Amino acid sequence: MSEQPQMSVFNQTISKRLALRRVGMWLSRVALALIFLLGALLALTPAGRATTRAALLLSSVIGAANATSTQDRPDVRHTSLTLNAANGPVYADLFEPRGNPPPIPGSREAAILISGVGDNRPVPQLVNLEDSFAEAGVVIMSVTTPSLLSYTLTPADEDGVVQAFQALARQPGVNPHAVGIIALSAGSGVACLAAADPRIRDRVAFVTLFGGFFDAADLVQDVGQRYLRFDGRTEAWNPQLVPLQVLANSVAPDLPPADAVALENAFNPTFIPIPSALLATFSPAMQAIYHLLAGDEPDQAAANLARLPANVHALLAALSPRAVLPQIRAKIFLLHDRHDQYVPFTESRHFAAALQAEGHPYEYVEFNIFQHVEVKGDLPISELVGDSAHLFGLLDAVLSYGG
Numbered sequence: 001m002s003e004q005p006q007m008s009v010f011n012q013t014i015s016k017r018l019a020l021r022r023v024g025m026w027l028s029r030v031a032l033a034l035i036f037l038l039g040a041l042l043a044l045t046p047a048g049r050a051t052t053r054a055a056l057l058l059s060s061v062i063g064a065a066n067a068t069s070t071q072d073r074p075d076v077r078h079t080s081l082t083l084n085a086a087n088g089p090v091y092a093d094l095f096e097p098r099g100n101p102p103p104i105p106g107s108r109e110a111a112i113l114i115s116g117v118g119d120n121r122p123v124p125q126l127v128n129l130e131d132s133f134a135e136a137g138v139v140i141m142s143v144t145t146p147s148l149l150s151y152t153l154t155p156a157d158e159d160g161v162v163q164a165f166q167a168l169a170r171q172p173g174v175n176p177h178a179v180g181i182i183a184l185s186a187g188s189g190v191a192c193l194a195a196a197d198p199r200i201r202d203r204v205a206f207v208t209l210f211g212g213f214f215d216a217a218d219l220v221q222d223v224g225q226r227y228l229r230f231d232g233r234t235e236a237w238n239p240q241l242v243p244l245q246v247l248a249n250s251v252a253p254d255l256p257p258a259d260a261v262a263l264e265n266a267f268n269p270t271f272i273p274i275p276s277a278l279l280a281t282f283s284p285a286m287q288a289i290y291h292l293l294a295g296d297e298p299d300q301a302a303a304n305l306a307r308l309p310a311n312v313h314a315l316l317a318a319l320s321p322r323a324v325l326p327q328i329r330a331k332i333f334l335l336h337d338r339h340d341q342y343v344p345f346t347e348s349r350h351f352a353a354a355l356q357a358e359g360h361p362y363e364y365v366e367f368n369i370f371q372h373v374e375v376k377g378d379l380p381i382s383e384l385v386g387d388s389a390h391l392f393g394l395l396d397a398v399l400s401y402g403g
Helices: 003-044 046-066 124-135 155-169 185-195 216-225 241-254 257-267 284-294 298-307 310-319 321-327 346-358 381-401
Strands: 076-085 088-097 108-114 139-144 174-184 204-210 227-230 233-236 331-337 362-367
Touching: 046 124, 046 381, 076 124, 076 155, 088 124, 088 155, 108 155, 108 185, 124 139, 139 155, 155 174, 155 185, 155 310, 174 185, 174 381, 185 204, 185 321, 204 381, 216 227, 216 241, 216 284, 216 298, 216 310, 216 346, 227 346, 241 257, 241 284, 241 310, 257 284, 284 298, 310 321, 321 346, 331 346, 331 381, 346 362, 362 381
Parallel strands: 108 139, 108 174, 174 204, 204 331, 331 362
Antiparallel strands: 076 088, 088 139, 227 233
């Protein structure tokens, strides 16, 4: 056998290898260029930075499921302050990022956070959420009032949220046109009242409501009948004690003094039934609201709601986002736990339907990974993957308002 064919085969093999190497080098260069462009997109454009922050925040939210304590984060500055409002003091906690200034000075996004009723300030999941927002470059002002701390809803707290919004918009580095309002649970009512307030409604960048209500009267009826109607069917629903306590405290001031005391005592802090003979001595209004909250006359829920006096109906309307929806200018993000036992998910469905009917910009997602507004532990992988994708999309949209 001659050496000529062997050398020819050898040369062809070397040539192929060199050609493949050149192709590999070019592919590597293209890949590096794409990675560089992707990195530049994420780092240099607002949309890219929002996506990056959303991914980091999603990880923090899901990882907070088993949080039992809080820890100081060196990248977050925490300041407590008290503001003055028409209804009394507003207690605020400011969470600000220490480092990594935005590419454009004064372009930070910010949000008021209303965490609902009771003193949630030391709750680990809430603190970790506030810290995580700050680490993502968003300034958070968590606010509460004496009424909210005492498990009471009042329209008068609107001014406190407005005052907090104006104070947050004046914070150094904050873009006054990128300030939104985030409300959890019962905080949704006063959040919407503030978002519709003429003093700030044209400056509110977004409103995010998680586990909130749309119509307080409908909520009271759902509590009374102990079931929900949706998609042409009914489903049993048994509320936790907290919403009963909140509704009792909120309605009590509009009842005669003796009735008010009896109603509050029946639902605070645990449910203590009122004997029938004693209940009969109170006003018809007191009896009606008691039966609604106790759920002991589910078939009479609509009738008992109708028996409430005009001042109580006026209060329920004044607390409801439904009443001020036409005055809200900002896009509204709705999130709700599908199996929420504090506020039924149908409230957010009704909210979404009203927004759609008015052509108001909104997004709505139902979740299975939460218990009301807290992340569950030991989540099935199927629920975690699906809900995480939806949550990421919402976080990405909410975080797109800043620089």
